[in-house]
């Protein structure tokens with residue numbers, strides 16, 4: 001059995017759940033295994049309905065204390081379910097929830113954990129995964145020395161599952177409701193309070209057709225001015241990578257990426273951006289991506305349509321002049 | 329408040345090509361400069377700020393060969409009180425589990441209220457060690473922390489980062505493990521006096537035998553088969569020439585695509 005932990009927040013099931021189901025079926029098919037979904041929630045039915053045609057079994061734990069994710073409450077429940085149902089492979093999203101939960105859970109279960117994977121090959125006695133290292137500059141193939149094992153799955157690595165796929169035609173999962181007495185004292189140790197949002201300054205980079213995004217390659221805060229002027233000249237808006245925010249050079253609402261904004265402009269100009277997965281996941285759907293980077297092997301060039309290998313601090317000022325000439 | 333900070337030394341690969349060595353299981357480290365893992369700098373700063381506000385001690389732990397002392401000394405210069413280095417051939421050949429267990433054995437021999445790690449190591453990118461440590465220590469943990477505020481001696485209010493700029497706000501009781509995300513504060517530079525004082529602060533080195541670790545327990549659970557540079561499917565169309573030519577071509581391209 002392949003188990004998939006369904007991720008949801010504020011009554012919404014997350015895309016990663018359907019992406020993991022695609023992967024689960026890919027593996028299950030070659031292995032003739034069943035796919036099970038695990039749902040922990042205060043209201044399981046809507047989530048069970050959402051996945052019941054995509055899996056063989058659903059294990060539901062319903063409890064008011066499960067209305068919001070809380071790693072410490074999830075842990076004993078999942079420990080029990082996994083120990084009793086013995087899935088060969090347990091899949092959890094490599095998300096804010098999954099990274100808070102999976103390493104703790106796998107360690108409690110003495111299970112190998114492979115994180116942030118984007119590919120899996122499973123045979124009866126062997127699990128091989130592929131994942132990135134060194135900010136995307138290296139791919140590694142790693143095997144688990146024992147099974148069962150656990151993986152966290154990188155978001156966006158698989159299409160969301162489709163009912164029409166031949167592997168799953170006619171599936172209508174058996175639902176098992178498992179009751180679990182949650183020890184209230186867990187709340188003493190770890191208590192969810194609320195969801196918060198990062199304050200904004202009123203700029204909405206998702207609305208702009210042209211984004212000029214800067215990364216750590218701009219080196220110093222004072223270099224921002226030239227880029228900002230250039231962005232203005234071409235009717236664009238300034239955006240950036242996370243390290244620029246971390247340094248306090250620009251406000252958080254300018255950040256593109258998994259922990260920032262997802263953008264889809266007509267033109268995205270990436271200046272001095274390496275192209276880490278967390279950044280790319282926020283801009284890869286831009287219509288035209290132009291990247292300037294002095295490292296010819298920067299991962300950004302694998303999503304860019306046009307690339308320049310060179311020093312942005314030299315090229316941008318010259319480019320800005322050319323644009324002015326063109327505009328007359 | 330006694331705080332333990334886990335620091336990892338990593339090669340800085342952000343601006344250079346990364347090549348695999350002849351074993352296929354490691355990268356060529358020759359021209360690379362080693363630094364403190366980015367997120368760990370923020371974890372250390374978090375610890376120093378908490379110490380300044382609430383008193384107590386900051387202990388640094390790093391697992392690695394002797395060159396890792398550089399990272400530890402930098403941390404001592406910034407204001408940590410003492411440092412521990414774990415080193416053993418057994419640790420070096422291990423995986424995340426091996427390293428977590430070794431760190432756990434060293435940490436559990438110390439007094440602590442809080443353990444801080446980085447949320448991710450920039451080399452292996454596992455995001456694993458912090459919460460795994462908490463599981464072995466049987467204490468609560470929170471990953472990707474972007475704010476820490478002490479409510480009293482035994483409780484902290486924290487923000488955790490989720491996708492798309494959403495934060496999960498929660499209360500966590502100490503002792504706990506927090507994995508710290510970049511941007512939570514502004515890491516300081518060491519002062520001249522700090523650097524001078526660092527030399528006289530304790531830096532203890534332990535191997536597996538000294539930590540009473542049974543080699544069987546720390547056997548890795550996973551095995552790296554091979555590494556390679558990723559195969560790129562759709563590579564960008566490169567624009568070349570002199571800087572002047574490049575600017576001209578880029579300008580034309582941008583004018584067309586942006587509809588100027």
Ligand SMILES: Cc1cc2nc3c(=O)[nH]c(=O)nc-3n(C[C@H](O)[C@H](O)[C@H](O)COP(=O)(O)OP(=O)(O)OC[C@H]3O[C@@H](n4cnc5c(N)ncnc54)[C@H](O)[C@@H]3O)c2cc1C
Pocket residue numbers: 135214215216217218240241242243244255256257258259260261271272273274275276277278279282292293294295298310311312313342343344447448472
């Ligand atoms: C949970 C999590 C969430 C994250 N969320 C995000 C997110 O939402 N958005 C995000 O961006 N990152 C995010 N990150 C960080 C991400 O992993 C990378 O660290 C970050 O994207 C790197 O930013 P960068 O490309 O600006 O810097 P670097 O990786 O340091 O790259 C700088 C680049 O500039 C180039 N360069 C240097 N000098 C020049 C020059 N003179 N001319 C041209 N090129 C030059 C270098 O070759 C290099 O490629 C997240 C990380 C984690 C762990």
Ligand SMILES: Nc1ncnc2c1ncn2[C@@H]1O[C@H](COP(=O)(O)O)[C@@H](O)[C@H]1O
Pocket residue numbers: 334335336337365367368371389390391392424427444445446447448449450452453454455456457458
């Ligand atoms: N060798 C090490 N020595 C000390 N701390 C480490 C080591 N490896 C990882 N860590 C800590 O664990 C965090 C997460 O690492 P990882 O799970 O490898 O992504 C790092 O940011 C460090 O704080």
